[in-house]
Amino acid sequence: MRCLYCDKVINKLSFKSLLIKEDLLCVECRMKLPLKRRTIKVKEMEVETFYDYDGMFKSLLLQYKECLDEALKSVFLYEITDYINLRYFNYKICYIPSSTKKLEYRGFEHLKLMFEEVKLKPLEGLRMKEELCQEGMDLKNRMKMMSNFVYDGKQENKVLLVDDVLTSGSTLLGAYRSLYSNCKRIKVLSVAYKNNLI
Amino acid sequence: MECLRCGNRDPRYFYKGHKGYYCRKCIRYSRVLLEEEPETFSYEVSDEAGEYRFDYPLTPVQLEASNKCLKDLQKNDILLHAVCGAGKTEISIASISDYLSRGLKVAYAIPRKEVVIELEKRFRKIFHKADVISVYGGHHERLSGDLIICTTHQLYRYYHSFDLLVLDEVDAFPLKGDQTLMNICLNSCKGRILFSTATIDEWLLMVLKKRQYQKVEVYTRPSGNPLSIPEILFVNQYLGFIGLYMIMKRMANQCLIFVPSKKLCHIMYRIFSRLFSCTYVYADLEERNRNILLFRNGERKFCFTTTVLERGITIKGISVIIYDYGNIFDQSNLIQMLGRVNRGIGDNEGKTFLFTDRYSRKLSQTMKYLKEANSYL
Numbered sequence: 001m002r003c004l005y006c007d008k009v010i011n012k013l014s015f016k017s018l019l020i021k022e023d024l025l026c027v028e029c030r031m032k033l034p035l036k037r038r039t040i041k042v043k044e045m046e047v048e049t050f051y052d053y054d055g056m057f058k059s060l061l062l063q064y065k066e067c068l069d070e071a072l073k074s075v076f077l078y079e080i081t082d083y084i085n086l087r088y089f090n091y092k093i094c095y096i097p098s099s100t101k102k103l104e105y106r107g108f109e110h111l112k113l114m115f116e117e118v119k120l121k122p123l124e125g126l127r128m129k130e131e132l133c134q135e136g137m138d139l140k141n142r143m144k145m146m147s148n149f150v151y152d153g154k155q156e157n158k159v160l161l162v163d164d165v166l167t168s169g170s171t172l173l174g175a176y177r178s179l180y181s182n183c184k185r186i187k188v189l190s191v192a193y194k195n196n197l198i
Numbered sequence: 199m200e201c202l203r204c205g206n207r208d209p210r211y212f213y214k215g216h217k218g219y220y221c222r223k224c225i226r227y228s229r230v231l232l233e234e235e236p237e238t239f240s241y242e243v244s245d246e247a248g249e250y251r252f253d254y255p256l257t258p259v260q261l262e263a264s265n266k267c268l269k270d271l272q273k274n275d276i277l278l279h280a281v282c283g284a285g286k287t288e289i290s291i292a293s294i295s296d297y298l299s300r301g302l303k304v305a306y307a308i309p310r311k312e313v314v315i316e317l318e319k320r321f322r323k324i325f326h327k328a329d330v331i332s333v334y335g336g337h338h339e340r341l342s343g344d345l346i347i348c349t350t351h352q353l354y355r356y357y358h359s360f361d362l363l364v365l366d367e368v369d370a371f372p373l374k375g376d377q378t379l380m381n382i383c384l385n386s387c388k389g390r391i392l393f394s395t396a397t398i399d400e401w402l403l404m405v406l407k408k409r410q411y412q413k414v415e416v417y418t419r420p421s422g423n424p425l426s427i428p429e430i431l432f433v434n435q436y437l438g439f440i441g442l443y444m445i446m447k448r449m450a451n452q453c454l455i456f457v458p459s460k461k462l463c464h465i466m467y468r469i470f471s472r473l474f475s476c477t478y479v480y481a482d483l484e485e486r487n488r489n490i491l492l493f494r495n496g497e498r499k500f501c502f503t504t505t506v507l508e509r510g511i512t513i514k515g516i517s518v519i520i521y522d523y524g525n526i527f528d529q530s531n532l533i534q535m536l537g538r539v540n541r542g543i544g545d546n547e548g549k550t551f552l553f554t555d556r557y558s559r560k561l562s563q564t565m566k567y568l569k570e571a572n573s574y575l
Binding site for chain 2: 002004063066067068069071072
């Protein structure tokens with residue numbers, strides 16, 4: 001088998017890869033993705049993140065989201081799938097919605113595919129009021145995302161809100177606030193954290 | 199199954215996504231679905247784009263080579279094999295002008311971004327009536343003009359678009375040895391290709407095997423200077439530091455010092471900047487452009503660098519020292535580095551030194567090439 005990123009033949013296997021689940025990245029590439037679990041506070045919300053958005057993670061995510069390489073879908077959560085399944089057992093998972101334009105261009109929902117192996121029930125009903133694309137936006141404009149979400153679903157007990165990268169936190173905060181009145185307990189999770197938080 | 203853009207046929211590299219099968223071999227250049235043919239890029243070339251002028255006349259040797267390229271391009275591809283500083287760009291101008299004046303599309307592609315930026319300025323002067331644009335990583339807002347100067351990586355945007363593609367510095371990293379990138383380059387052109395290089399290796403010959411091509415060779419530089427043959431110093435790596443110090447102390451003119459790694463480049467700069475006026479340059483250094491300018495303006499005497507400055511830089515009256523340990527540099531690297539010396543007319547005081555601890559095959563091939571090229575003078 002070959003590594004999905006560097007295309008070298010995988011001849012060294014990690015302990016987990018050998019016994020539990022096969023890793024699609026080689027050991028060298030996996031070493032460049034150090035797991036850094038931390039909790040970031042954005043106003044009233046606490047976000048749990050696992051990786052730094054730089055170097056290897058950045059190029060992997062760009063290849064997945066911009067070059068549309070669907071094969072990389074299970075690479076990001078390889079190390080944390082079991083943790084999420086246990087830690088958030090009984091939660092319903094709610095993805096940050098993508099714009100229709102992006103969805104059409106990609107042909108797949110990148111967050112849903114990324115969290116495919118997480119066995120939590122999905123929560124529908126969160127949508128954007130206005131279709132904003134955050135690419136190349138400055139921090140001021142990103143703040144618009146904060147009032148851009150509406151939730152029109154049922155009352156829920158436990159919800160896990162997920163996103164791929166935490167930059168300014170405005171997207172997650174907007175979604176969190178729109179869910180707040182309808183959900184008893186909301187936990188927020190972002191796979192990576194870009195270190196320029198306001 | 200075959201990817202139309204990179205020519206991959208290995209079934210392991212095809213992945214079925216939501217929109218159908220796509221090729222993963224060339225996925226870093228954006229996705230190409232197997233069922234869809236990649237889009238061709240169409241634009242119009244203006245009528246007067248082919249007019250050109252030189253600030254200085256071509257030498258008889260260059261003129262002969264230029265005419266030969268122009269004539270042979272009608273039948274075959276061209277492999278222009280010329281020594282460093284022989285004026286490969288000038289030789290290809292007549293062919294480019296011929297295609298442009300017929301309203302056909304031409305691109306000039308090089309693996310290095312710095313060379314693209316420098317060439318754009320030169321081409322703007324030469325083709326004064328044409329709209330010359332450059333396309334490289336981080337600069338791709340405009341993709342169409344009369345003449346496109348781009349890095350080889352950006353050719354993925356132009357599938358089957360050009361009638362003439364000039365592929366310069368084929369022996370340079372990152373194009374060298376990358377079959378996927380080479381196939382993308384070849385597939386961006388529907389007409390003829392002019393390959394131009396200073397060193398021909400086995401990989402290039404393998405690429406050219408499937409194409410019909412004519413070879414054009416130029417062994418003389420316009421300055422008439424021979425290629426500089428280096429003084430080889432066999433020293434242990436650590437003693438090499440002392441040797442380097444001795445040579446730097448006696449050096450009268452500006453000097454480029456090539457080292458095999460970024461780390462060593464930084465260490466050497468830290469050590470020698472206390473003794474001499476130095477600067478340093480490597481690929482992902484932030485103040486790279488500023489440091490190059492400092493060296494160009496003569497404000498610094500020595501410049502430590504990696505292979506990033508081996509091409510596309512012409513500074514008058516410099517010498518070159520190559521610190522070749524660890525078997526990193528290959529033949530084309532060495533030839534290009536040595537080619538930085540004595541490029542201009544009346545510029546013949548540059549010296550070259552090479553530090554190494556073994557006489558490798560690459561080194562012997564390099565010496566053989568230099569002697570052979572000089573024997574034509």
